Amino acid sequence: MHAAPGLQIGGDWTLAHYTALQAQVQALRGSLPDAAAVELGGLGALDTAGAALLVELLGSQRLAELAAREPGLPEERRALLQVVCQAMAGVAGGQPARRPSTLLELLGTIGAALEGLWRQSGALLGFIGLTLATLFATLCRPRRWRVTSLVVHLEHSGLNALPIVALLTFLVGAVVAFLGATVLAGYGATLYTVNLVAFSFLREFGVLLTAILMAGRTASAFTAQIGSMLANEEIDAIRALGLSPLELLVLPRVLALLIALPILTFVAMLSGILGGAVVCALSLDITPSMYLAILQENIAVRHFLVGMAKAPLFAFLIAVIGCLEGFKVTGSTQSVGERTTSSVVQSIFVVIVLDAVVALFLMEMGW
Template sequence: MSTAPFITPLSASSQDLSTGLRIGGDWTLRHYAQLEEQIATLSGQLKADAAVELDALGALDTAGAALLVQLLGSQRLAQLISQSSSLSSERRALLSSVGAAIGELGDSQPKARQPLWFELFGQIGQSIAELWQQLMALLGFIGLTLGSMFAILLRPSRWRVTSLVAHLQQSGLNAVPIVALLTFLVGAVVAFLGATVLADFGATVYTVDLVAFSFLREFGVLLTAILMAGRTASAFTAQIGSMKANEEIDAIRTLGLNPLELLVLPRVFALLIALPLLTFIAMLSGIIGGGVVCALSLDISPTMYLAMLQEDIELRHFLVGLGKAPLFAFLIAVIGCLEGFKVTGSAQSVGERTTSSVVQSIFVVIVLDALAALFLMEMGW
């Protein structure tokens, strides 16, 4: 049966609560609002040496204990706990815990707000530290992948041919339509813009060279790599991340298998084969798209278009573009698999890591392509 809480003076003949209090009834969450109002009216009236009796205290929970701390103070309550013999050990422990927690909270000073420039440089430093950690993790994973690749190349019994073919179909064959369509349209746009600009100089015939140079050296491999980063790297991360969330990778390790050989290497080998082939298709599609625009807008026949390509474009431009494809393929596959292994177990983590793999792959591809372009330009290649 619930008993109403009360705070009364020790002396029945006096209504002054400053000399002493008698606390009783149920100090629980049910009576919290009532007790809070009484304590608010008594604030500042109770003397430090006033006597307090807790013999009539009924039910008690953390809400009531917090109100007692608010009324008496954590130090005064600690003294009463040690002096009172009517309190059970459970109530002593509850009052001590709540009093200590509120006392620590009251003693802690709010931190002074840092200047804006300090927070800005702190965020920059934290971002640089995280970037360094990601770079070290990527380099370490690249080392593990290369070590595993060289370890199984001369051991055909450890090749995962079925998995390789399945990933080759998903990463390569299924991506042919989107790669061909995109590069065809981009080739047409490049030819149209080139013809528009070169028309002012009476050099529209060089639109053929513009399309060929751009797609053989840059656009073919770059557009394909960006598509693979958004399409394939995200798929690798989601697949491995879902396995990590479902503890399937732990099961693989329990069976004595190496997740790197089972999950990573087939995907890396598949992309190493698929990306150069897709790059070749992208080059052809881009050149064909430019040829269509030249035939329709510039009156350059397909025969003349092919003759100019054969006469003006050297084989080295094709080799330069195709030579970047294996490097981009390896990095895209490694980044996608690494981000999958970083998944912590929730659906949100899978989404975050998938986004991170796409962003990192595109960033790395563009940076490496820019560095390669500068290097090849300086070398005269």
């Protein structure tokens, strides 16, 4: 390159000579006047790295004008310079973008989270509507019932979960009885430990612990199963055969959990009360016959009905969320893991929030 009185650019401007050319460009940038004549006729080999250096030296607008009117410039180099100038317009020599403040970033993150929650809620409501529509369409057509699939899912989600549900609620019932006795002993009211255990398990702990276990155990299984089928293109094959994935995959799982969760809730209530009875018999000298007599006398049947009424609602939501997240899998094993985690988190969150809302409503209604 020669720099007086104008500038004549020649030679190869390629990545192989990038370091040497960059040093010359940096040396000329401050001393090259805007009105200096520039010739591009001697330009040899050229690639995008060299064109980017020319943009850095002359500016995208000036280089584009020079390339357009340079008569000795080959057409392919002229086109490359034009493309690079357009791509780097407003970038070369521009001011770096200002980083937003921490407050704006925080507000943006909150807004994005709320927008995602809104979209997710809409997708869940839409999937609930599709599931209910498919359910009502098949109820009057017994030939389309998937009895075998229903029984299989009932075994997996209900019968196989029975031991863990019974053991967990038995231990929690024992812990609640022990803590209740410890606190009530200071008031001389250890006898009311029976009321505490029965009331808590019939209304809340029985159905809530069972629903949380099913959210972690069954919803994740539903998501992984449907997600794996989607990744293996099995669901596409089902659609190609003219079958409905909702009818074939979703309904048996939803109906199985609708049957299994109330039964497991009943077992959880019995196990929790039994755990409290063991602690009362061993630590408080409350015999099993006295324990049962207090239950029959002081605990109304409506507490049992309140707990059982929550079970089908929780079961439906857990099954629908698990199936919906399975259909959101994009095809990779990483996506299957992410959606499985998302289904568990969403199911537990929805169950706890809904249980809290129902509890507040029932408390206000005096039920």
